[in-house]
Amino acid sequence: MGVEVVVEGLSKSFGRQAIWRDVTLTLPSGEVSVLLGPSGTGKSVFLKCLIGLLKPEKGRVVINGVDLCSCPEKDMYEIRKLFGVLFQDGALFGSMSIYDNVAFPLREHTRKSEKEIHNIVMSKMDMVGMLGAEQKLPGEISGGMRKRAGLARALVLDPQIILCDEPDSGLDPVRTAYLSQLLIDLNAQIDATILIVTHNINVARTVPDNLGMLFRKELVMFGPREVLLTSEEPVVEQFLNGRRIGPIGMSEEKDSAQMAQEQAHLEAGHHDGSSEDMRGVVPQLEPTPGLPPRDAARRRRQRVMQILHTLPEPAQHGILASLSREDFDRYQDWRRRTAGMAMPTALPERPPSRPVSPQQAHQATRPIPPQQVQQAPATRPRLRPWRRDGGDQ
């Protein structure tokens, strides 16, 4: 089973420039997590701190009871053998062929014969669809292929923690979808803890169990995917929808004058850059039929159901809507048995700003008809000024 990664109060700065402060999160063992964030918020730096390539000023990164930020070099190299890291550009060794690159960790850390190494390398190459390119040099293949070869190398030692730095950058949407599926399949097979750092919204919506976001030098939130996907936080909403309207600017932040100006433009009918509302919980990717079900999904369900009453209401709807009929009944039983705890709807959460119909509000406490099980909560009708204009229609 994968290893739990606990990050406590991590702060990193370069000179006087703080990158992020006081980041605290836990990557639950064996689950898939995604960390979102606008460009330049230090996502890659965060990954490098997780593997001890950069030393944060404060805080701890605990893996298997060892604090990576303060342990001696020797332990660090041992802990790192648990990791498989996919770097942004693959980070292949330029002087070696793809085959030698993928075989490198095996030759360094195991006493396997060349024949065994060959078998393992070929199976990983097959997994990432790179058969036939073994003897090429990294400089001779495309960026997407380098990325896939980098993934093959990261997987070759059967890591317990897989970190992916923007697996989608430089890949077309189809290959990105294949890569997402590959990561989910891997998770089903070897139950590794996976952290993906990205700004691809599609990956963020469909792949992870847990979702977090970095912005303004802080971790805005981290938790079950439904929490972020249904969040009313302006930053999250803007980012998920890829709009210009909101707190994120071309440079890191924008001031209120610019925000007001953009809002005025929007009201005057100027396009805000987004297409449709991307929020709301969509079904998560499942392992390819024929593979075992993901154990992590079951563990996560248990974990999330226990903290369900502490989550914001839209997230609760999303989670309940994604349960199978059976699970939902079990959950209802459990709630009844632990009576005395507040029911989800009775919680004094902050008022939902999206209109929740009485019927919807009711659904949360009552078994959902099967045909509605996969349905995401209704999204808020958005302003579409260019449609209301009427002049050109």
Place this chain on the structure above:
Amino acid sequence: MSTTTRSPIEAASNAVTGALREFGNLFAMGLDVVVAMFKRPFQIREFLQQFWFIASVSIMPAALVSIPFGAVITLQLGSLTAQIGADSFNGAASVLAVVQQASPIVTTLVVAGAGGSAICADLGSRTIREEIDAMMVLGVSPIQRLVVPRVLAAMAVAILLNGMVSVVGVCGGYFFNVVVQDGTPGAFLASFSALAQLPDLWVSEIKALIFGFLAGLVAAYRGLNPKGGPKGVGDVVNQSVVITFLLLFFVNLVVSVIYLQLIPAKGA
């Protein structure tokens, strides 16, 4: 905030602490390299490749530099010794100067300039392509895997090249003394055996060993710490050569002083 208006004193103290920090890091890495030299497994293939590479780029320039170097020393000393009527000692003086001072310096200038800059550029580009990070993440120490073979190769090349440069330099000196300045071959050789002693050769080789270590270490250290992308790689290559030269002359001074204190001159 003092970010915009920094006092000159603060700037100067920052520069000093920055330089000290760099020097400390270099020293720490030097220790790491020495420790890693005795760790198994030893990267014999990498060592041979690097040795061959450094040797192949250094031999010709070193030989070509050493001939005029030996010649200049001999000519200069020849005219001086002629003025004070000590022509017969010209051979000994020029040989000692070539073997003890010129040869190790020339060797290391060439090793640092030709081999060290290539090592630095290679490691620098690997660093910015995140290859070094990837290697560390794969649980392999770049010090042991990449730096140690390179430093050892630089040391080995420096020792061997030092012998060759000494020979070529002395031959050059002999040629110019005997042919150009009409010195006598007998006097050249006789004065040589009268004043030179075996420790002169040893200190020359020890110097070459130390300088080769420094050249390899500085090249690797700068190569592993480039600042800011491809341009940074160019900068660190430049810096590595300059830093090596500075260190070289300083360490040469220290070693020469110690040698002159410890080993009495022949016949003294």
